[in-house]
Amino acid sequence: MSKTLFNSGHTACAGCGQSMAARLVVDAAGPNTIVVNNTGCLEVFSTKYPESSWGVPWIHSLFENGAAVASGVESAIKYLGKADTINVIAQGGDGGTADIGLQALSGMLERGHNILYVCFDNEAYENTGIQRSGLTPYGANTTTTPPGAGAKSMGNIRYKKPMPEIANAHGIPYVATASAGFPQDLQRKVKKAISIKGPKYIQVHSPCPLGWRHETSFTIEVAKLAVETGLYPLIEYEFGMISSRRQIIPKPVEEYLKVQGRFKHLFKLPEEIKKIQEIADNNIKKYGLKVEG
Amino acid sequence: MFGPLICKPGASRSNKTGPWRTEFRPKFLKKNCIACNMCLIVCPEACISSQPLALSDGKGALSGQGKNTYDFDPDYCKGCGICAAVCPKQDIEMIKEDPALQKG
Numbered sequence: 159m160s161k162t163l164f165n166s167g168h169t170a171c172a173g174c175g176q177s178m179a180a181r182l183v184v185d186a187a188g189p190n191t192i193v194v195n196n197t198g199c200l201e202v203f204s205t206k207y208p209e210s211s212w213g214v215p216w217i218h219s220l221f222e223n224g225a226a227v228a229s230g231v232e233s234a235i236k237y238l239g240k241a242d243t244i245n246v247i248a249q250g251g252d253g254g255t256a257d258i259g260l261q262a263l264s265g266m267l268e269r270g271h272n273i274l275y276v277c278f279d280n281e282a283y284e285n286t287g288i289q290r291s292g293l294t295p296y297g298a299n300t301t302t303t304p305p306g307a308g309a310k311s312m313g314n315i316r317y318k319k320p321m322p323e324i325a326n327a328h329g330i331p332y333v334a335t336a337s338a339g340f341p342q343d344l345q346r347k348v349k350k351a352i353s354i355k356g357p358k359y360i361q362v363h364s365p366c367p368l369g370w371r372h373e374t375s376f377t378i379e380v381a382k383l384a385v386e387t388g389l390y391p392l393i394e395y396e397f398g399m400i401s402s403r404r405q406i407i408p409k410p411v412e413e414y415l416k417v418q419g420r421f422k423h424l425f426k427l428p429e430e431i432k433k434i435q436e437i438a439d440n441n442i443k444k445y446g447l448k449v450e451g
Numbered sequence: 452m453f454g455p456l457i458c459k460p461g462a463s464r465s466n467k468t469g470p471w472r473t474e475f476r477p478k479f480l481k482k483n484c485i486a487c488n489m490c491l492i493v494c495p496e497a498c499i500s501s502q503p504l505a506l507s508d509g510k511g512a513l514s515g516q517g518k519n520t521y522d523f524d525p526d527y528c529k530g531c532g533i534c535a536a537v538c539p540k541q542d543i544e545m546i547k548e549d550p551a552l553q554k555g
C-alpha cells in the first residue's frame with residue numbers, strides 16, 4: 159500500500175475517473191488540507207457512514223453550498239491565525255459547480271477567499287442517473303436528452319457552458335483545466351494553485367464509464383482523446399491571461415466519440431458530427447492548440 | 452443517544468471491494484517493468500503498491516521504486532483493467548477471475 163490521503167474501500171463504479179482524479183488532487187495538496195464537498199457521486203462513494211476514504215478533515219453540507227461552507231472554513235482559519243498553514247479545497251461535480259452551485263462559487267471567487275475550488279467534470283448529473291447538466295457536451299445522450307428517431311432528437315442540443323472562462327472573468331489569480339488522462343499535469347496544477355494566494359479554480363475532465371458508456375479500462379484513453387481532439391483544451395490562466403496550453407497534433411473527433419455509447423447515435427447523423435468537429439476546430443484556433451511546424 | 456459522528460480517517464478500508472471483480476483480474480508479469488509508476492498512479496482503488504529500492508545514496512533519499520515489484524491488492528481491486536491499459540511495457544495482463552481466489 160502506498161501512502162495516500164484517499165483510501166481503498168470506496169464504492170465508486172469500477173474504472174471511475176472521478177475517484178482517480180480526487181485521489182490525485184488530495185495527494186498533491188498534502189495532509190494539511192481541509193476538504194469541503196458538494197453532494198454528488200464523490201461525496202456518496204467516499205463517505206458511506208460510518209466509513210470514510212479521506213485521510214484529511216472533510217465536510218459535506220449540501221449539493222450547492224460547498225463554496226460557501228469552504229468560505230466559512232477559510233474565514234475561521236484566518237481568525238485562528240492559521241491561514242498560512244492550512245489549504246482549503248472546495249470540490250464538486252459539474253452539476254454542483256456550473257448549475258446549482260454557481261452562485262456560491264461566484265461569491266467565493268468575488269470575495270477573494272484563499273480557496274482552491276475543484277470541479278470534477280464528468281459532464282452530467284451522474285449520481286442521480288445521468289441527467290444533462292450545463293457541462294454536458296453537445297450531442298450527448300443523457301436520460302434527459304435521449305436521442306430518438308429522426309434528426310429532431312439527437313441528444314443534448316446545448317453547448318457546454320464555458321465555466322473556466324466564467325471563473326476567469328472574476329479576475330482571480332489562477333484558473334486551469336486538467337484531465338484524469340494527464341495525472342502528472344493535474345498534480346502539478348494543484349500544487350501550483352495552492353502556492354498562489356486567493357481564489358483558484360481547476361476543472362478536471364473525469365470520465366464516467368457508467369454515464370459515458372465506455373469500457374472501464376478506457377478511462378485514461380478516453381480522457382486523453384478528449385484533449386487530443388481539441389474537445390477538452392488543457393489551459394492555464396494566471397491573472398486573467400493564458401499562461402500555458404497543451405499543444406496537440408489534432409485527431410478527428412470521431413476517435414473520441416466512437417468509444418463512448420453516449421455518442422453512438424450520432425454515427426447515423428453525420429452533420430451532427432461535423433458540428434462537433436467545428437467545436438474542436440474553434441478550440442484549436444482560439445487557444446492555439448496545434449503543434450506548429 | 453448519538454454515536455460518534457466523526458468517522459476515522461481512511462475507515463473505508465474495512466469495506467473490501469474485491470468481490471466486485473466479475474470477469475477479470477490483473478496479473479503483474481514482473482518481466483519488463485521499468486518502474487514508471489503509471490499503474491500505481493492511476494489505479495482508481497489505490498490498491499497497487501511496489502517495493503521501494505533500498506536507500507542507496509547514503510543520505511536517506513529513496514532512489515525510486517523497484518522494477519518488477521509492482522503488484523495489486525485483491526482485497527480492493529475491482530478489475531477495471533486501467534492498469535493493464537496504461538502499462539507502457541504490456542507487463543500487466545488481465546486474466547480470467549478465479550472465484551477461488553476472489554477474496555474480500
Ligand SMILES: Cc1ncc(C[n+]2csc(CCOP(=O)(O)OP(=O)(O)O)c2C)c(N)n1
Pocket residue numbers: 176197198199200221222250251252253254255280282283284285286291
Ligand atoms: C438541492 C438538491 N437537489 C437535488 C439533489 C439530488 N442530487 C444529489 S447528487 C445530484 C447530482 C450531482 O451531479 P454532479 O454535481 O454533476 O456530480 P456527479 O454525481 O456527476 O459526480 C443530484 C441532482 C440534492 N442532493 N440537492
Ligand code: SF4
Pocket residue numbers: 169170171173174175176177199200203280284285365366367368369
Ligand atoms: S456513476 Fe460515474 S462518476 Fe459516479 S461513481 Fe460511477 S463511474 Fe464514478
Ligand code: SF4
Pocket residue numbers: 476477493494495496497498499523524527528529530531532533534535
Ligand atoms: S484492475 Fe483496476 S482496480 Fe484492479 S489493480 Fe488494476 S487499476 Fe486497480
Ligand code: SF4
Pocket residue numbers: 483484485486487488489490491519521537538539540541542543
Ligand atoms: S505501468 Fe507497467 S512498467 Fe510501469 S510500473 Fe506499472 S507494471 Fe511497471
Ligand SMILES: [Mg+2]
Pocket residue numbers: 251252253278279280281282283284285
Ligand atoms: Mg457530474
